[in-house]
Amino acid sequence: MFAMGEKHALVLGGSVAGLLAARVLADFFDRVVVAERDALPSTISNRRGVPQDRHVHLLWSRGSSILEDLFPGFTDELIRAGAPRFDGDLSKVYLNNGGHPLPASGCFDDFQFVLPSRPLLEGCVRQRVRRINNIELRDAHDIVELVTDRDHISGAVLRRRDREAVVDGADEIVEADLVVxxxxxxxxTPALLDSLGYGRPVEDSLDVRLMYSSFPVRIPPGALRELAVVIGPVPGRPTGMALFANEDNTWMFTVSGLAGVEPPKGLSEMLAFIEKFAPMHVVAALRRSEVIGEGAQHRMPATRWRRYDKMKRWPTGLLAIGDAICSLNPIYAQGMTVAAMEAELLQQCLRQGSGALPPCSGHGICGYAASGSVAGVRFLS
Structure with a gap:
């Protein structure tokens, strides 16, 4: 039950965007509940609700900076867990985008990052969030429907699951002043809003027909001087690859195809796939690698931007963040960094509003451009 006068927030979804939103909200609300459909692992491991976590991931330096602000000492924590650190030395990366390789000499002072696997990064964020006293993580819960009070979203109905089975009579209404x-x-959410009479948002989409295949591997020490290899598609070749060093001397090897080109599934076929465009020393190092886990494939037909800002009616008390608004082409590795930037924007808005819903509410949109793609969060009060 709520204590009188307390403010409560409910975050629907416990991935990176949801966890970062919860961290920000904890500074402005007395209680924050995070509801997640998956049964969250107690250790660093893959989970069903993040199928793309078995592929290459990158948190850009901007995202790392924001996470460091939200969780002081976070970067050092990742490094202690074994994540390699790129210090700006260009001899440690091979980047070739649009057919233009980055020079392998020199150094960038403002282009640095760490290279954890997605499970390690998300697991460390989740552990930090669990330590915050006024945040409660409820895993293994379905989000059944939104709860309304006139034109205000006042919470959601959650349904507890026991592994894969729904628990009878386990529905619970969780009330909140703000639902994320x-x-x-x-x-x-589009279907839930439609069922409440608000209609669905129009969607801007871009057909990419992206597919990628990945294997976790172990490369002999010294076989490859780079920490990261990224080769993007070029006109006439809608294919690419990425190879990132991760924690525990492991690597993630990913090949991709755009515009309906399907990359192969097997490691030997993947090596043959990249021979036409990858440097010989990279292919040679991969031929010496050892597969240490199952391969995985992922498809993304199109990028999608839900235009909540164009809806004629919108309930108060509801905010969308991360891929719930805009899902970007993953070959640019922008998703987690954009989610961090949105969390930072949420923090700025709440600070301007002195802990209440911010003055940039109303029928407006708080937004910004990130790497040429617009991502927005919307508060309507």
Missing amino acids: DAMGRAGR
Whole structure:
């Protein structure tokens, strides 16, 4: 039950965007509940609700900076867990985008990052969030429907699951002053809004027909001087690859195809796939590698921007963040960094509003451009 006079927030979805939103909200609300459909692992491991976590991931330096602000000492924590650190030395990376390789000499002072796997990064964020006293993580819960009070979203109905089975009679209404949709591109908020009479947002989409295949591997020490290899598509070749060093002397090897080109699934076929465009020393190092886990594939038909800002009616008390608004082409590795930037923007808005819903509310949109793609969060009060 709520204590009288307390402010409460409910975050729907416990991935990176949801966890970062919860961290920000904890400074302005007395209680924050994070509801997640998956049964969250107690150790650093893959999980069902993040199928793309078995592929290459990158948190850009901007995202790392924001996470460091939200969780002081976070970068050092990742490094202690074994994540390699790129210090700006260009001899440690091979980047070739649009057919233009980055020079392998020199140094960038403002282009640095760490290279954890997605499970390690998300697991460390989740552990930090669990330590915050006024945040409660409720895993293994379905989001059934939104709860309304006139034109205000006042909470959601959660349904507890026992592994894969729904628990009978386990529905619970969780009330909140603010509900955050962080359920990703597969989230049901458009359908839930439609069922409440608000209609669905129009969607801007870009057909990319992206597919990628990955294997975790171990490369012999000294076989490759680079920490990261990224080769993007070029006109006439809608294919690419990425190879990132991760914690525990492991590497993630990913090949991709755009415009309907399907990359192969097997490691030997993947090596043959990249021979036409990858440097010989990279292919040679991969031929010496050892597969240390199962391969995985992922498809993304199109990028999608849900235009909540164009809806004629919108309930108060609802905010969307991360892929729930805009899911970007993953070959640019922008998703987690944009989610961090949105969390920072949420923090700025709440600070301007002195802990209440911010003055940039109303029928407006708080937004910014990130790497040429617009991502927005919307508060309507």
